[in-house]
Amino acid sequence: MEDVLEQVTGWSGYTMSLYEIRKPNIDFTPSMYTCRRAEQKLELDGRVNKPFWSAADWTKPFVNIEGPEASKPAKQTRVKMLWDDEHFYFAAELEEDQIWATMTERESPLFLENNFEIFIDPDGDTHNYYELEINALNTIWDLMLTKPYRDGGVRISAWDIQGLKTAVYIDGEVNKPDATNRMWSVEVAIPWISLLECAPGRRLPVSGEYWRVNYCRIRWEAEHKNGVYEKSLNPETGEFYPEDISVWSPHGLINMHYPDMWGYVVFAESNESEWTQLPVVEQMKWDLRRLYYLQHKQFKRFGSFAHDLEMLMHLSDEKWSIVPQMQSTERMFEISAPIPGSSSRLYLRDDGRVWKE
Template sequence: MRCPEFWSRTGCLIAGLGFLRLLLDATLAVGQPVMAPDSLLPFAPRTYVCYRTDRPLHIDGRLDEPAWQAAPWSAPFVDIEGPRRPPPPYRTRVKLLWDDTYLYIGAALEEPHLWATLTRRDTVIFYDNDFEVFIDPDGDTHAYYELEINALGTVWDLLLLKPYRDGGPALDAWDIRELQAAVALDGTLNDPSDTDRGWTVELALPWEVLEEAAPEGRPPRPGEQWRMNFSRVQWPLEVVDGRYRKRRDPATGRPLPESNWVWSPQGVVNMHLPERWGYVQFSALVAGTGTEPFLPHSDEPVRWLLRQLYYRQLLFRERHGRYARTLDELEVPADRRTRYRLTLQTTESLYEITAALPDGARLHIREDGRIWKTRPDAP
């Protein structure tokens, strides 16, 4: 991974401990307890119910097959930072389907200026306008997938072992085997002489690959949920000598910053906060034959509580040169400690915080951000 280039955007503008300072100092400034939702963006990930298709889809970039017509659209994309930024001027939406072989993803992007330049797979596609997919099958924030595609249909797919904030490498050479990907253009590519209408993306991602990081190493079952997000990068363009190019800052000559529009907002310009992604629930119903409500998991508030303590531990270590050794040092209110039977174990370089769930299971989070569940009857 080209870290200096990559951190200019996705790694990102508010990265690592800089993000944590902004997040937690804002909380402290208004006198909120540690467990309060952060002041940058309340925890409210978007949700989507993914229905089945009863026949394989032909991947040509056009979302015109009956199964696609029956699948619901997502809510329109918003700015990555959430409602404190203006809404995007062009609409972007996604829809999903699944069968026993593939997860299908369709996207529609309004675009008056179709533009793309990159043609080699696994280059940094977000240097063009693009559409992006992020999938964390087991929701532990580790071992998740990213895929980017531009209007030429050029793909960059990679596996991230950990988020960049936790020192995780990105496996750039990793590929989604048997991936099917196509785009369809409603307009003319790289032609500033006319006004275009947009482009659509159609993807088929094999479960045989996605199950590598999935719970129990298998595809989802009806009723189960995976964490996902979808993003669109949009560069401001200008026309010079009859060709598109990125608009530049007159003072520096460098391209102006891009816009980042997403399905489920992150609160900061950083897609690599998997705990902020949305939830996709898989349904046994065939699209168009009925509807199923999204059913949130009861342990999600506890997961978010542990995530806030993870943020606090990182900031504590930056300020004091070590992790907090007690819940008192993390300023955890007594009622929360009792309600969730919180425990903290710390060494010089490691820690683990656990919380109890009503069914007897326990949630754990550790210093590298991974969160997982154990049960007392587990071997």
């Protein structure tokens, strides 16, 4: 899903000044998933009940992007994942009694209709990540983003997933309002070679490593007129009703381009146990991210970043797991913290990138 500002201004890139960088309004409890090695070869047809997927668990059902305490999604969505030495595999099942789509050209703005979206940040630095959107007609939009729009990022729609395979299965009929519809499902196989540009060490993941991933489902309220579906208009405003946005890992606000809130997918062999514990270094990254949000709140209020790190930390009632240091000017900052039991440090700078060295 593209940001609302992007829809209004024609998909151009944005500088930080056009965005309010808001802290998510939920606790940091990202979803986790153990992605096991595939045991068979996948023949894509969009069906997700075949033996290939029996080795994978379903994710929990999607929740409102603003969090589980917000309104429940209108329809259930869930996902499976597998991997092997050639591909990263995805299966999605989307319950639906109104299955419709009109866009058939690649790189169309699919988020303006019902769709399913995949987001992948291989190294978890929140910069240089991938997005794939697909609709019920198996039309795709694949793109790369240099960094989140909030941090001045731009999208590269000319980037394509070379060797991408997708398939859609319809349990019902597309664009037939009188049809008996139950759901539509999606299968995706992404070759690793298309993801390695932003992957750690530019290589395949190994068992025990994890990537940041999230999924989004866009569903618009629709009605049928003259035998076709049309998005419903609010008679009081003359505008479309807001879309229903459900996700695997909630963000606490309506914006998919918050990679720091995406879930964790750990790659495992077929017989390895489920991964449930968030690594200590990831909690440390979140504490650095909290300082990032506080700094940008400071910048919005006073027009400059804070120089006093202790004062900044006292602005939060939450506990801290890090002992940070900061270098800052009025327009830039870099915060770091030592990783316990290691000679390495974590770093985060004003444009949101986080890394270890």
